[in-house]
Amino acid sequence: MKPEGFHIRTPLARVRGLGAAHAGTRHFWQQRLTSVAGIILTVGFFFVVGSVLGRNHAAVVQILGSPLVAIVTLLFIINSVYHMWLGMQMIIEDYVHDDLRKLITLMANTFFSIAVAFVAIYAILKLSFGV
Amino acid sequence: MSRERPLSPHLQIYRPTLTMTMSIVHRITGMGLYFGTAILAWWLTAAASGPNAYAVFESFLGSFLGRLILFGYTWALIHHLLGGIRHLIWDAGYGFGPHEREWLARASIVGSVGLTILLWAIGLLVVGSAR
Numbered sequence: 296m297k298p299e300g301f302h303i304r305t306p307l308a309r310v311r312g313l314g315a316a317h318a319g320t321r322h323f324w325q326q327r328l329t330s331v332a333g334i335i336l337t338v339g340f341f342f343v344v345g346s347v348l349g350r351n352h353a354a355v356v357q358i359l360g361s362p363l364v365a366i367v368t369l370l371f372i373i374n375s376v377y378h379m380w381l382g383m384q385m386i387i388e389d390y391v392h393d394d395l396r397k398l399i400t401l402m403a404n405t406f407f408s409i410a411v412a413f414v415a416i417y418a419i420l421k422l423s424f425g426v
Numbered sequence: 427m428s429r430e431r432p433l434s435p436h437l438q439i440y441r442p443t444l445t446m447t448m449s450i451v452h453r454i455t456g457m458g459l460y461f462g463t464a465i466l467a468w469w470l471t472a473a474a475s476g477p478n479a480y481a482v483f484e485s486f487l488g489s490f491l492g493r494l495i496l497f498g499y500t501w502a503l504i505h506h507l508l509g510g511i512r513h514l515i516w517d518a519g520y521g522f523g524p525h526e527r528e529w530l531a532r533a534s535i536v537g538s539v540g541l542t543i544l545l546w547a548i549g550l551l552v553v554g555s556a557r
Contacts, residue, residue: 330510334507334510337503337507344549345548345549348549348553352476352477379463382456383457386453386457411466411467415466415470418473419470422473422474425474
């Protein structure tokens with residue numbers, strides 16, 4: 296008779312294995328984590344957009360550089376970019392089968408995501424601290 | 427020598443259903459939002475760069491094409507968000523019944539269209555008012 300909680304694989308093998316990608320459920324989990332955070336941050340971002348609607352450049356600069364607005368916007372961008380990077384990786388892995396094309400598009404995904412995040416983060420930091 | 431091999435039936439053999447359409451729309455809106463973040467980065471960079479750069483951005487966003495893109499972006503964001511909540515409900519193990527999944531799909535569509543129109547109505551009222 297099998298003992299309670301019997302597994303054919305040893306506990307060590309189960310911990311070490313982590314599946315074909317050797318990352319376990321990390322991709323899945325982080326996609327969910329960023330989606331839950333995204334719900335809250337998107338609501339916050341709508342308030343940010345609402346606060347600058349119809350205002351002139353000087354007012355927009357002042358609002359976007361104020362601590363609370365800058366923090367919400369920064370969190371929204373970092374969370375969104377990480378979420379979209381994970382999502383696009385999944386789309387590429389699903390639809391791009393040629394090895395070289397897959398490598399190139401996966402690289403392009405990372406380059407685009409980092410570029411967008413860096414540009415946006417730099418702009419907010421400049422609005423907050425810069426001249 | 428290549429020969430016609432029997433293939434297992436794929437998606438095209440099934441009658442299109444609402445939940446199937448919602449699945450692909452979730453990916454399409456995700457991809458739209460992916461490239462849309464470039465506009466977000468442009469907005470913040472323009473604000474950080476100065477009044478002239480901001481005027482260029484505003485003239486783009488004020489054009490018919492700009493408004494159309496922004497409206498589409500708003501809907502895609504809300505639709506993807508509501509679709510994400512739907513997926514989180516499924517992740518928790520609920521909402522798989524034939525009646526529930528149809529209801530969730532319809533609620534997502536009605537909710538995303540309704541919320542988009544509501545947010546734009548509020549936005550246009552804010553812009554229209556003296557700020």
